[in-house]
Amino acid sequence: MTQAPLAPSRVSPGGGATDGARIEVRGLTKRFGGFVAVDSLDLTVEPGRITGFLGPNGAGKTTTLRMLLGLVRPTSGTATIGGRSYQDLPVPLREVGAALEATNFHPGRTGRDHLRVLAAAAGLPTSRVDELLELVGIPAAARKRAGGYSMGMRQRLGLAAALLGDPRVLILDEPTNGLDPEGIRWLRGFLRHLSSQGKTLLVSSHLLQEVAQTVDDVVIVANGRSVAQGTVDELSGEPTVIARSPRAQELADAARRAGVRLLEPQAGDERGTVRLATGDAAAVGDLAFSAGVPLHGLVAQKADLESLYFRLTSLPSNANRNLSAPAGPGAPADAPHPTTTEGASA
């Protein structure tokens, strides 16, 4: 099973000074017995950017994050943070904060005590604990036992724990799980705030719509493999205006004269549809009017990361992941990678 080379590093806005906070994954593979959970994964997460690590349940996201954090040993490949594997970081908590599971708290301990214990164990000042609880919005709840916390509160406590060492890199596994809409809105602003400080954020989710508005870059995984990578804009594709006219050819000619590119070779189909590479529906309406061409329909199509996500992640689950099951010519393992993957390469 092979995979096309994927997105090498982009130049980070801060240049070399921030390289110490770049996440790089190369050829990362994890097999559990004969099952390939993560398959030759390459990805780069740049400082000062939020990268969404997206894929359906079981795609291999958590396993990848666990390998990055030294919790699972890769079968092959490398996963580094600032050029070092997690185990080689001198003071990991000061370099990398992670929230992998929202449930991993002693139920009898208050959230505040939980953080104080963590801070003390890591040799970090406990003075930071109250400040962090304020920051994640649970200062009062943090004085109650964590056993009674809602999922959303656990998520916030997990975030506070991840931030204890003021790390430059944050790795968050499904941080929107259990958050209500207000909580998700809060998280978006919070992650933005962190990335504006130059932090590197890798955020996994199986729900594109919960992170699409938050992230700068996207890595989509399916069946253990990366199937697309790029900025949200790159993967959203070109904005499109769809116009319908009984005189489609004349509309197409007018568009061409105005320098608007047609997205289809033919001027129009049987319904007189013309697809144009622009997001400006008003301009298309104006040019139709100027050319004296009647319009029966005009719509600007929204950039469509969502349909790309569903198309790429709706491959038959696990069809290519069992080493003992040979993949046939039509199996996903042999499917060509989408152009979006290559397009994302810098």
Ligand SMILES: Nc1ncnc2c1ncn2[C@@H]1O[C@H](COP(=O)(O)OP(=O)(O)OP(=O)(O)O)[C@@H](O)[C@H]1O
């Ligand atoms: N220790 C393990 N032993 C065997 N299989 C495992 C192990 N850990 C994970 N897997 C399998 O590897 C695949 C990927 O799991 P992983 O948890 O990484 O996916 P995920 O993308 O994080 O999904 P989710 O969104 O459900 O957490 C799954 O099929 C899972 O059952």
